[in-house]
Amino acid sequence: MRTIAIDAMGGDLAPDEVVKGVATASLQTDIQCVLVGDERRIQEILERVEYNPEQIDIHPAGEVIGMAEEPKDAVRHKRDASILVAARLVADGGADALVSAGNTGAAVLACARHFQVIPGIRKTALASVYPRQTEYPGQDHLALLLDVGATIRCDAIELVQFALMGGAYAKRVSKVASPRVALLNMGTEPTKGSAELVEAHRALQALSGVNFIGNIEGNDLVKGKADVIVTEGLVGNVALKLLEGLAEVMVDMAGAAAEESWRWRLGMRMLAGGVDRLRELADYTTYGGAPILGFQNLFIKAHGRSPARAITNAVKVAAKAARDGVPEEIALGIAGLR
Amino acid sequence: MRTIAIDAMGGDLAPDEVVKGVATASLQTDIQCVLVGDERRIQEILERVEYNPEQIDIHPAGEVIGMAEEPKDAVRHKRDASILVAARLVADGGADALVSAGNTGAAVLACARHFQVIPGIRKTALASVYPRQTEYPGQDHLALLLDVGATIRCDAIELVQFALMGGAYAKRVSKVASPRVALLNMGTEPTKGSAELVEAHRALQALSGVNFIGNIEGNDLVKGKADVIVTEGLVGNVALKLLEGLAEVMVDMAGAAAEESWRWRLGMRMLAGGVDRLRELADYTTYGGAPILGFQNLFIKAHGRSPARAITNAVKVAAKAARDGVPEEIALGIAGLR
Numbered sequence: 001m002r003t004i005a006i007d008a009m010g011g012d013l014a015p016d017e018v019v020k021g022v023a024t025a026s027l028q029t030d031i032q033c034v035l036v037g038d039e040r041r042i043q044e045i046l047e048r049v050e051y052n053p054e055q056i057d058i059h060p061a062g063e064v065i066g067m068a069e070e071p072k073d074a075v076r077h078k079r080d081a082s083i084l085v086a087a088r089l090v091a092d093g094g095a096d097a098l099v100s101a102g103n104t105g106a107a108v109l110a111c112a113r114h115f116q117v118i119p120g121i122r123k124t125a126l127a128s129v130y131p132r133q134t135e136y137p138g139q140d141h142l143a144l145l146l147d148v149g150a151t152i153r154c155d156a157i158e159l160v161q162f163a164l165m166g167g168a169y170a171k172r173v174s175k176v177a178s179p180r181v182a183l184l185n186m187g188t189e190p191t192k193g194s195a196e197l198v199e200a201h202r203a204l205q206a207l208s209g210v211n212f213i214g215n216i217e218g219n220d221l222v223k224g225k226a227d228v229i230v231t232e233g234l235v236g237n238v239a240l241k242l243l244e245g246l247a248e249v250m251v252d253m254a255g256a257a258a259e260e261s262w263r264w265r266l267g268m269r270m271l272a273g274g275v276d277r278l279r280e281l282a283d284y285t286t287y288g289g290a291p292i293l294g295f296q297n298l299f300i301k302a303h304g305r306s307p308a309r310a311i312t313n314a315v316k317v318a319a320k321a322a323r324d325g326v327p328e329e330i331a332l333g334i335a336g337l338r
Numbered sequence: 339m340r341t342i343a344i345d346a347m348g349g350d351l352a353p354d355e356v357v358k359g360v361a362t363a364s365l366q367t368d369i370q371c372v373l374v375g376d377e378r379r380i381q382e383i384l385e386r387v388e389y390n391p392e393q394i395d396i397h398p399a400g401e402v403i404g405m406a407e408e409p410k411d412a413v414r415h416k417r418d419a420s421i422l423v424a425a426r427l428v429a430d431g432g433a434d435a436l437v438s439a440g441n442t443g444a445a446v447l448a449c450a451r452h453f454q455v456i457p458g459i460r461k462t463a464l465a466s467v468y469p470r471q472t473e474y475p476g477q478d479h480l481a482l483l484l485d486v487g488a489t490i491r492c493d494a495i496e497l498v499q500f501a502l503m504g505g506a507y508a509k510r511v512s513k514v515a516s517p518r519v520a521l522l523n524m525g526t527e528p529t530k531g532s533a534e535l536v537e538a539h540r541a542l543q544a545l546s547g548v549n550f551i552g553n554i555e556g557n558d559l560v561k562g563k564a565d566v567i568v569t570e571g572l573v574g575n576v577a578l579k580l581l582e583g584l585a586e587v588m589v590d591m592a593g594a595a596a597e598e599s600w601r602w603r604l605g606m607r608m609l610a611g612g613v614d615r616l617r618e619l620a621d622y623t624t625y626g627g628a629p630i631l632g633f634q635n636l637f638i639k640a641h642g643r644s645p646a647r648a649i650t651n652a653v654k655v656a657a658k659a660a661r662d663g664v665p666e667e668i669a670l671g672i673a674g675l676r
Contacts, residue, residue: 149524152532186487186575193572194490218576219583234531235573237524238556242577245557246584 010102021311071105348440359649409443
């Protein structure tokens with residue numbers, strides 16, 4: 001039985017959807033949840049929904065960091081912000097992992113302030129799952145991309161560490177026993193790309209413990225070639241947001257066309273399942289949340305627009321990752337590197 | 339009246355589709371075309387199609403660089419390869435611009451060997467057009483992304499030069515009088531991203547002659563915010579190939595689903611126009627070709643899988659860009675920088 005601290009005040013739809021999502025988790029699982037934030041508001045929302053009171057505690061926090069606030073300033077001045085209080089709670093052993101749908105920059109800073117970095121890790125990484133095609137039956141339909149914005153540039157050692165961390169996370173959380181790890185590059189040949197990429201490629205090939213399949217290119221991101229894709233933050237951030245933007249455009253296009261013509265409208269009704277699939281793609285960020293890897297404590301960042309079911313899911317993922325010992329797995333891998 | 343040299347032997351569908359595409363161009367336009375390659379094979383293909391013999395010449399070249407050949411070795415050893423002969427022809431004034439659907443690396447090296455770099459240009463850039471949503475009536479439905487793979491890393495001055503070159507190309511070739519130029523970054527604030535991006539942002543804001551709108555993020559790539567998007571080659575290459583891969587996946591998905599169920603099949607028939615639109619998106623690389631910018635001569639790289647109509651289009655784009663003086667426009671802009 002694991003305890004998860006949830007930043008009740010973070011996210012575009014907080015605290016309502018966050019509290020509702022946690023209420024659902026308390027009914028569906030045996031996870032202990034600690035909602036961190038405005039006690040009175042959280043209580044009000046809980047009174048309107050079904051939940052298991054034995055699995056939900058409230059931990060008060062008097063301030064909130066807004067989605068648009070400048071992270072550094074906010075973290076410096078709002079010492080009682082829900083995300084900081086929740087991170088402290090986890091660091092002090094009051095919970096096993098942290099979930100927040102709030103301001104990403106502030107959340108990363110809160111972790112950096114309160115969590116211990118795993119010995120040997122040079123840079124923590126923000127990872128994200130996204131849906132893609134699968135290549136064989138049983139492959140997880142979600143892949144893991146890291147880093148997606150915590151770093152800008154990485155050297156070879158940092159890329160190797162990301163590969164190790166992503167592999168460990170996927171091994172524990174996805175359905176795949178030996179996740180295929182790849183470097184994102186502008187060509188498949190080992191000599192392609194920057195000096196850092198070439199060196200990381202060489203190091204990963206020599207490394208046991210990571211199922212390294214070499215370089216993949218941008219078009220392979222949406223195919224099932226690799227389960228864990230490693231890149232520096234600028235590239236990962238652009239790729240992830242592009243995926244998100246494209247999915248939104250497709251849903252828009254389908255919707256607009258459906259309004260325009262009866263043929264489309266009728267066709268769309270026929271395709272109901274297909275459109276749902278498209279919408280699901282646009283919605284993918286609600287699936288599993290984005291883990292920050294490299295700290296001794298786990299943090300799952302849910303999408304800013306997360307509805308209740310995304311929060312429920314993030315809480316489940318956080319509990320699974322904590323129970324399955326993701327940080328310990330990473331620590332072992334890093335120790336083996338040295 | 340412009341003369342365009344075409345590498346008849348380059349591309350997955352060469353020489354057949356290349357020669358057919360040029361034949362069509364000779365009927366639809368007043369462009370003079372020089373087909374460079376195996377004289378006998380070119381003649382054989384021409385005999386099977388309609389064309390205007392007054393507008394097509396053949397220039398012999400005895401060797402071919404294959405799509406999968408290692409570019410450096412191939413360019414070093416095959417001195418009589420069609421792409422090298424065609425580049426020499428343009429450099430010697432025998433044609434105004436070059437079109438090839440062949441091995442991209444070899445084509446870039448052929449240009450580097452025979453073309454003069456515009457004075458002041460530090461790095462040439464490979465640009466690519468791609469379709470996106472438009473924000474206002476009259477905006478071109480294609481945007482220009484550069485660099486997409488000629489460089490790996492860029493410093494601030496190189497990014498500024500790319501912005502200038504892309505802006506000049508879009509001004510001449512697209513339908514937009516004052517193309518909106520943006521830097522691709524991991525946030526919209528001027529202080530986001532690497533030191534190079536921050537410095538390039540500052541320099542572009544101070545620069546007249548470029549309609550700089552600031553940073554855009556990955557999701558904005560598929561929207562109409564910017565007409566010219568500037569980034570270093572690794573990021574641009576990943577983003578472009580991801581766009582291509584996603585479009586392919588969507589067409590696959592629609593096709594597979596249509597085979598699976600009568601509902602989908604019927605729905606798809608209703609949506610015929612919509613599926614064509616999807617297919618067009620997957621096909622976007624056939625639209626306008628990818629210019630290499632920074633040389634005194636123009637080179638338009640057509641997609642490796644270009645069918646005849648894509649070649650026709652690339653020839654038209656090359657002629658337009660040469661007639662409208664794109665290299666001269668870039669030279670003026672660069673001179674103004676110093």
